[in-house]
Amino acid sequence: MAPAMRGVLWGLVAFFVFNAATLAVDPSAESPYASQVSVTVGWFAAMIAYLLGIGGLEAVARPMFGLSDTWREAPGWRRYFGFSTDHKVVGLQYMLASAGGFLVAGLVAMAMRYQLMTPYLTIFGSTSDYLTAVGIHGTIMMFSVATVFMVGGLGNYLVPLMIGTNRTVFPKLSGLSVWLVPFGILTVALSPLLGGFTTGWRGYQPLAGSDTNGILFYYLGIVALTTSSFMVALNLTTTIIFRRAPGVTWNRLPMFAWGILTVSLLNLIWLPEIQITYLMNLAERLVPLNLFNANGSPAMYLDLFWLFGHPEVYIVVVPALAVWNEILPVMGKKSLFARPVAVLGLVFVMLLSGLVWAHHMFTNIRATEQLPFSFFTEMISIPTGFAYLAAIGTLWRSRLQVNTPTLLVLMSMFNFLIGGLTGLFLADVPINYQIHNTFWVVGHFHYTIIGGMVFSSLAAMYYWLPKFSGRMFNEFWGKFGAIWIFIAFNATFGNFFVLGLRGMNRWVPVYPGYLVPENVWTSIAAFVLGAGFLFHAAHLWWAWYRGEKADENPWGARTLEWQTSSPTPEVNFSRPPIVAANFYSYGDDAPPVLWAGDASHAD
Amino acid sequence: MGDLVAVFVIWLVAGGLAEWATVSWINSGPWDSGPYFYVASNLGTVGLHAFDFLLEFAVAIFMLVVVMIAYSAVRFRVRRGERPSQAPSQSRYNGTFVGVWIVGSIVLNLLFWIHPTASGLEAVYAAQLPQNNKNALIVDVAARQWEWIFSYPQYGIQQAVNNQGFDALWLPVNRPVEFVLKSYDPAHNYENIDYVIHSFWIPAFGVKEDVVPGQTRYLYLIPTHITSTKTNEMVRVQCAEVCGGGHPYMEADVHVVTPQAFAAWVQHQKHLQASILNLEGIVGDES
Known part of the structure; x- marks a missing residue:
């Protein structure tokens, strides 16, 4: 069996x-x-x-x-349907499980957008059913896709290769953890069996306390999914610290590995916090304890949730920022610009991300807390901008091959810029009083997560496809798909900002009639976007098995994963690589990455 | 140098066009409500001014970054028929660019925090001070699953309703209002563990305040224009925090009227209330 x-x-x-x-x-x-x-x-x-x-x-x-x-x-x-200690198998298992979550939660989103084409109930039997759909969509997207695809998927597969090792430090840990992802997704998706839950992905108390028992599967599903991410973080952090090949110094550590290291530290710091919070909530229901209702402190739950919830969005986006600066030097054949600044940007985002959580609660917290939290929220855009600084500096006077990965990276930069600048308005407290909990917020975070992280993930899939499968995608259809989702994405979520400003609030399947035309257009664009993602999935699937055979190092990249054959052999490196130069130094006189005498050294 | 000048010129032209469109948007709508579409309170105006200010800067920053990215992608691309090669320039650092970028982003963020954030908050806090709210109309707001209940203790109105019996909020124009916000169910006042968080939001007033079980919150504002839900549907009370299945239905009509019309409405409500109480033969909170 x-x-x-x-x-x-x-x-x-x-x-x-x-x-x-x-x-x-x-x-x-x-x-x-x-x-x-x-x-x-x-x-x-x-x-x-x-x-x-x-x-x-x-x-x-x-x-x-x-x-x-x-x-x-x-x-x-x-071997993909069982426990494995090979980091490449685990990485692909993570990507597939995460893509499955994306499909499930994406289909739920399509149902939500269909419902929102009318200001009265159509395909949902009740408003509670709609709210359950919102909760399932958000929970699965956040905990099994946004924080998982790049870290558990790309991270497990690529980080050991990029730092020149054949295995992770705790291969059994990752081997087990990946199986918690489908388990968690199923748990959350099956919550309607217990009556669903109306709180959305945030599980706000005290509403959760009076909700139906579906909220149990929300808590338990997240416990499984966050445990998975925690185990990956332990493994990858340890691997990056202790298993770098000779010569992969901290100053030479690849950008993507830096991204994974910083988010893994964020995971190690903040995941236990949210897990304890959910276990408290579980106990609150089972005992009950009156921690978070009117007899306790309802606002306490909000703090506990966002204390994790805001670092989480940086867990989502930091690997994406790192992928930009991983791909652009290769495609531009130009040395990475201001690398120390780009790395410091990732590190400072990681540090500051723990100081901004209460900006989710400006309509709720004391006046004395508003100014400091708006201060740190506005300041975090400075280190985030360092990723742009490095990327634009690298693009400048490069020899840029504008192929599918490049195009998707540039689109991701465009989208995330909108996501960041719309966050500026949310950080301003008097504006926040108006646009908080409206579609403006929904548009803002979909721009950062889909626009930033999902576009970058697709760029990464195209960029590393020859590494994964030894085959090449079709350049025309890749670009075609990229332009397709770029237009559909902006048509969908650009509308969200206008909807929010016009008074469309969140969590409503039923809304005032004047918002109908705008919602109809948004839904149509959303369906086109959903079809666009299916197109990319089909194209990647086709290219994986039927694409043209790719060269060993089709992009002429210098990082270590391209210094072994493609697709990656069973044993990553038959001889341990010894690194003698910077991975991101291009130019005709750039020294070779591998130390020329490595054969004799390995003996 | 030529590339730098080109980027700068394109930014000036494209950014100028974008700014022109932005300013047109800002100056559109009733009472220059612009991006807010419909603003009819003093707090909403504070938010709107902050929004307009940030929008002008955000558009300029957006255009600058997009022009830099797009220009690089077009100008420095490997053209059809050309062979990919190493970039001629391998510059890894440019102190001027990095310095301008970092100092610029710090200065801009500090500016945004001082104005409009801190200055706007000063205006919001000042609007909450007692000396600026003399003769305020007190409206007790009870938020329950799923209904807004408005009572006017100064006028003895226990539950303001329209002629169909739906809850309705009436306010005189240009008079400060003190909303006293509680998450509380007068009909089930023994079940406090079932009270949930709501959020009191009137989109046209540009402000919302969460209503938290076990707490009493105050919100002071001044309606600045005569209007009503019939005039514009943004003039409505809407719950803005998910509060269970009835959340979308948790709304109420709003009427901002002249002081005379408000006085007449008060008399009408008193009359209505007296007749209901006479009918029921009781005086209590069973309404």
Whole structure:
């Protein structure tokens, strides 16, 4: 039996067994078969059984008891459906799981946009159903796509290659963690079985306290997804610190590795905070504790949520900023401009991101707190701008190949610029009083996340496709798709700003009639955008298997992942690379990256 | 040098056009409401001025960065038929560019924080001071799932409703209003653990304030124009914080009227209330 099948089966059995066992302990006549407590206990049991089933039993649990590791990976494509310690397999598993989350949450978004074409209910049976859809869309997008695709996916695959090692420090940790992603996505997507939840992705209290039990699967799903990200962060941070090949000094560490290092530190700092918050919420429901309702402190939950919630958006976007400056020097055949400034930008964004959370609560907090939080919020645009400084400096007088990856990077810069500048208005408190919780905010963060992170992820997929598969995409269709989603994206989310200014608030499937025409156009553009993403998925899928065979190093890049054959061999580097020059030094007189005498050294 | 001049000239032209469009937008709409579309309160005007100010700068910054990116992508691209080669210039640092960029972004951000943010907040806070709210009309606002309930303690109006019995907010123009905001359900006042956060928002007034269970919040503002929900649908009370299934329906009509019309409305409400109480034979909060 395939490990994935075994995991699902064991998980299901464990759920029903432990759910029933919990009821046996609490055999009151009124208990329904699935109570809050029994579902929670059953879910945790299911998670452990599922992780054992996908291979954790042989590879992790047995060695923990001093027994031998009897895990054998299946050959060929089947190894992707089980536990693996190969960082490349894990990376691709992450990308696929994350893309699956993008598909599920994207389809939910299409349903939402269809609903919003009319000011009355159509495909949703009730406003609560619509709010459940909003919550599922946001939760899956944030916790399984935005914070996962680049870190768990590209990070696991590329970082060991880029720093010149054959394996990560804790391969079993990443091997297990990736399987929490589909588990978490399914948990959140199945929340309607327990009645859904009306709070959106933020789970605001005290509303969550009086919500239906679907909110349990929101808490539990996020616990699974954030645990996954935490395990990846531990592994990649340690790997970057301890497994760099000789010569990959901190001054030479690739930009993308810097991006992953800074977000991994953010993950290590802030994920435990939100996990504790959700466990408190879980206890609040099961016990209950009256922590966050009118008898406790409702505003406390908002602080706890955004204390994590704002660093999270930098977890989303910092790898994207790093990808810009990874790709542009290669495509422009020009040395990376002001590299120390670009790196410092990433580090300062990481540090400042913990000081801005209350700007999500300007309509809620004390007046004395408004000025400092608006100050730090405005100041964080300075280090963020350093990514632009380096990118524009690199573009200047380069020899730029305007191909699909380049085009997508430039589009990402354009979109993120709009995302950043619209944030300036939100940081201004008197303006925030008006546009907070309107479609302006929705437009703003979709510009940063789709416009910034998703466009950069697509750029990365095209750029590293020859590395992943050894094949090349079709340049015409790649550009065609890029222009398609660029226009559709701006047509969709550009409208959001106007809608917000005209008084369209969030979380409403039913709204005043004067906003209908604008919403209809927005929805049509959104459908075109959704089709555009499917187009890219189909093109990449086709290119992966049927594209032209690519050269080993088609872009003439200098970073280490291109110094081994493409697609990446089973063992990344047959001889450990020794780095003797900067990865981003171009020009005819640039010294070779690899130390010429490495063969003799390796002996 | 030629490329720098070209970028600068293109920015001046394209940016100038964009600024012209921006200023046209700013000067459009009733009472120059511009990007806010419809502004009818003193606090909304503070926000609007800040918005206009930031918009002019944001458009200029946006155009500058976009022109730099687009110019580089066009001017320095490898043209069709050319072979890719190493860039002739391999400059890795330019102190002037980096210095201007960093100092410029710090100066701009400090400027934005001082004006319009801090200066705008000064105006907002000043509008909340007692000495600027003499003779304020007090409106008690109870937010419950899912209804706005307005009462006027100075006039003995327990629940202001229109002729159909829906909640309605009436305000005299140019008189300060003190909104006393509570998340509270008069009909279920024993179930305080079920109260949730709402947000009191009148889009045309350009301001919202969260209504938090267990807390009393105050919001002072002055309606500056005679208007109503019928005139423009932005003149409505709308809940702006998700509060459960009825959230989209949690709205109420608003009428900003002359002092005379307001006085007449007060009498009408008193009459209406007396007749309802006579009908029910009780005096209480069961309404």
